[in-house]
Amino acid sequence: MNGNFAAVGDAPAATHYEHGVQVIDEDKQYNSNLGDYLVQSHVAAAGFNYHIISVFGSQSTGKSTLLNNLFGTDFSVMSESERRQTTKGIWMSKNKKEQAANGAVQLADNILVMDVEGTDGRERGEDQDFERKSALFALATSEVLIVNIWEHQVGLYQGANMGLLKTVFEVNLQLFLKDKQSNPRSLLFFVIRDHIGNTPLENLRNTLVQDLTKIWTSISKPQGLENSKIEDYFDFAFAALPHKILQPEKFVSEVDVLAKRFTAGHRSTPDQEFEGGVFLPEFHRRIPADGFSVYAEGIWDQIVNNKDLDLPTQQELLAQFRCDEIAREVLVAFDNEIIPLETQQQDAARAGTPTVLADLGTIGRASREKTTKAFESQASRYHKAVYKRKHLELEEKIDARLRPLYQGQLMAAHKKGVAAFTDAVTNAVKAGQKAGGQYEFTEIIEKQKAKTMDIFKKEAQSLAMEGVPWTNFKPQYLLFGKELDEVGARLRKEEMRRLATRVERWVRSRLGDAIGLEFNKIGSGRGGSGAPEDGEKPATEKDLWDRIWTVFVSIVTEAQDRFKDRAKNLEATEDEVEIGLWRLRRKSWVALREKIEEEVMEGNILLKLRENFEDKFRYDEAGVPRIWRPSDDIEGIYTRARESTLALIPLLSRFRLAETYGPPDLPAFVGSQPHGVEPSDEEDLTPIGGVDEEEGKSLEEEMTILSESKRQDLVIRFKKTADGVYVEAKRSALGGITQ
Ligand code: GDP
Ligand code: MG
Incomplete structure (x- = not known):
């Protein structure tokens, strides 16, 4: 769709524009420097606050001279001695003269003047083609068309000027036929040169109006517009200037008077003649200044290729191109704010430490607002439907970035919340236990849940944006609550x-x-x-x-x-x-x-049995240690003690209650x-x-403490141990060794 338009910004840098900028060169090529020129001359940022004037007229009728005097421009002027065509193609320059009437009147802001190559066939031969094309271009862009004419040409119905005007009228009908809603009007400003003064301006004006009406009647009109009147499309203004060379001072002062008229004007009622300056809002073509060069290029492309010039379509194309461009520009600033947050979040997630970014909601909301506002302030001047669509697209682009960021944020808040909740509950329970068990688990859970939910809610609410449905995070909030219940x-x-x-x-x-x-x-x-x-x-x-x-x-x-x-x-x-x-x-x-x-593990029980036996063997009834004498009945005592201890083994083997002689x-x-x-x-x-x-x-097996084999083993080992004790006692008795 944007094929008509070359991207702006590919103009060579540091171009000098003392003579303004050549918009169309003599080979009918568009010059893409225009965009750069508008930026450098500070017009690009003016929105609709700029005005375009084009000048028409025969070759060498002092058009460039007039513009230079009126607006302080520096268009090339034919030298008096050579008399050769100077202005080639179409030039544009910004008004350099800010005041008129000796400083009493401030000229309108940002007046852009287009100096159009004159066409009287002298140098271009019979090439009426450029005349038609430049007229189309001027009408598609300009609010005011200055028609520069010698006084002696007035009334010469067959003159070159009349051909030009005929072209202008035809082209105008062709151009605005399709654009009925905006119904653009233009001002034809006749500047009569070398006015001698014998014929008052009023008379010259009447003559011109009669001629214009005649021309209008003569042109063939499209179907449905047969009865249209010239006034339906044009307003007229007239001025006369004295001979520049014969009356140089008067010329200068009259030009100054004329300059006064390049200010804002108005119309009290729709049918009335306008008052004040020549710039009526209805003359403005409503192309935002920052899109003008792209628009002009598109228009010229259509004109030069003899395509049907459809201004509404051109405006839509321009809107698409510019809205996209503006969106790209505003997204750069958005990126600068959002990318660091995205990076931070991704890094944290990758490191497994989900982080709740501070003030994300505030930053996100501000960025979104700033970005859309920046877009609105520039793009809203363009074709409404296109602008609205592009605005939506921009919001979608922004949201496509904010959404994962916000979701990541809530995911982090969720994880952090669950961890905090778990810790808080665990600690509260610990504290409760320390305090002697005076706590209610449900109470702790409820309290911590409310606290944790509140933090989550605040985070979710901080992300919410009015009129942006996807920022309603209630489902996530409810899910979080459910998870806390599960965790609890x-x-x-x-x-x-x-x-x-x-x-x-x-x-x-x-x-x-x-x-x-x-x-x-x-x-x-x-x-x-x-x-x-x-x-x-x-x-x-x-x-x-x-x-x-x-x-x-x-x-x-x-x-x-x-x-x-x-x-x-x-x-x-x-x-x-x-x-x-x-x-x-x-x-x-x-x-x-x-x-x-x-x-009853082998070593343990054997030791106990040995102690039990030794106690019985080595101590007497009163608990006094025996000192063995050869006369003692060591064997008898030994046998009794041993049998007594051995009797313990079956007792130990089974868990049996004395009363029932059975297991518990x-x-x-x-x-x-x-x-x-x-x-x-x-x-x-x-x-x-x-x-x-x-x-x-069986229960019997459960109550078996020592298995049959373990029991026998224990008996054998115990006997050996007891025997050892006995031998030792015997030996000590014989040896008289006291114990
Ligand atoms: P352009 O081709 O219409 O842009 O005309 P120029 O501005 O280049 O002027 C063509 C010639 O007309 C130059 O030699 C000027 O000196 C001369 N000229 C400029 N203004 C006037 C004027 O008001 N009266 C007359 N007679 N000559 C003028
Ligand atoms: Mg010129």
């Missing part, structure tokens, strides 16, 4: 697990002490016959298992109470508590079993498996014989 539930479960582990550890430690103590009593050997210690009920070896069972049950009962108590803080359900207790009882039993296992009711103690036990709850549970029937191990 998981934390509670973990806390329950930890509680169970703690209680189990406590049981293990208590059992370690208590059971160790019971087994140590075996070592003391006088369990049955020795003096009771500290008034305790004398322990007998026979009720070893009763005592162990009793102490075990009391430890587990205490542990269960602790567990229930703590589970309350964690708001455990009844089912959860039941399962927890069930697990605790099982694990406690396993711990007891392990402790016993440790106690472990299945009843553990209880049946409660409802709701999940496979994961069972994973770490050791099967227990007699309790887990399907395990194929």
Whole structure:
């Protein structure tokens, strides 16, 4: 679509424009320096606040001279001696004279004057082609067409000027036929040169108006416009100037008076003649100054290639081209602000440390606004529909960048929030436990959730932009809340697990002490016959298992109470508590079993048996160490002590209660498996014989502490040990060695 337009900015740098800029050269080539010239002359930034004037007229009628005097321009003028055509093609220059009437009147801003090569056929031969093309170009761009004419040419209906005007009228009809909405008007400003003064301007004016009307009537009009009047398209203005060479001073002062008219004008009512200056808003072609060179080039391309010049289409093309260009420019600034944030976020994500960027919402909103505003301020002057479309496109481009950035931000906020929530809950629970368990887990969760959600909400809200639906992050907020609930539930479960582990550890430690103590009593050997210690009920070896069972049950009962108590803080359900207790009882039993296992390990139990035997053998009934004499019945004492200790082995081999002579009711103690036990709850549970029937191990087996072979082995080893003690005693008795 933009094929008509070359990119602006490819003009050579540092071009000098003392004579203005040649827009179209003598070979009808467009000169792309125009854009550069408009930038350098500060017109490009003027928006619509500029004016274009073109001058028409026969060759060497003092057009360039007039413009130079009126506007301080420096168009080439034919030297008086040579009389040869000087202006080639179309030149443009900015008005350099800011004031008129001796400084009393300020000329309009940014007047651009186009000096059009004169056409009277003298030098271009019969080339009417350029006349037509330049007229088209001037009408498509200019508000005011100055028609420069000698006084003596006025009324010469067949003169060269009349041909030119005819061309102008025809071209105008062709040009604006399609552009009915904007219905552009132009001002034909007749400047009558070498006015002698005999004929008043008023008369000259009447003559010219009559001639113009005649020309208008004579031209063939397109269908539907047969009855159109010249006034429908043109306004007229007239001025007369004295002979420049004969009355140089008067010429200068009259030019100054004429300059006054190049200011803003207005019309009180639509049909009225305009008042004030010549620049009426309705004359303006409404091409933004920064797009003028592109527009002019497109127009000229159509003209020079004899294409149908369709101004609305040209304006649309221009709008597309310029809007794209402006969008690219404003996006550069946007990039400068956004790329560092994108980089920071990507780096953080890559490093696995999602970062919540500070003030992202503020920066994003400001950048978006600044970028669209910058676009609007320049692009809104262009074709409305195109501008609106391009505005949308720009917003889409901006949002395509902001969106992933915002989503990344919320993802980081989400991750950070979950981590912060987990930490806060864990710490609060720890603190609660330290403070003696005075805490409510749900309360902690609710409080931390509200706090964390609030932070997330603030972040999400800071990203929200009014009228930008995708910045409504409520779904993400809700999702975050859901995740926190899940995390909370998981934390509670973990806390329950930890509680169970703690209680189990406590049981293990208590059992370690208590059971160790019971087994140590075996070592003391006088369990049955020795003096009771500290008034305790004398322990007998026979009720070893009763005592162990009793102490075990009391430890587990205490542990269960602790567990229930703590589970309350964690708001455990009844089912959860039941399962927890069930697990605790099982694990406690396993711990007891392990402790016993440790106690009856070969080395340990052998040592205890030896101590037990030695106590019986080496001490008398009163607990006094024996000093063996040869007369003592060493053998008898030895045999009794040995048999007494040996009798312990079968006792130790089975967990049996004295009263029932059977195992404790472990299945009843553990209880049946409660409802709701999940496979994961069972994973770490050791099967227990007699309790887990399907395990194929009976209660009898579960209660077997020493297997038959271990038992025999122990008997043999103990006997050897006892024999050693006996030999030693015998030897000491014979040797008289006191012990
Ligand atoms: P252009 O071809 O229409 O641009 O005319 P120029 O401005 O180059 O002027 C052509 C010649 O006319 C030059 O020799 C000027 O000195 C001369 N000239 C300029 N202004 C006037 C004027 O007001 N009256 C007359 N008679 N000659 C003029
Ligand atoms: Mg000239």
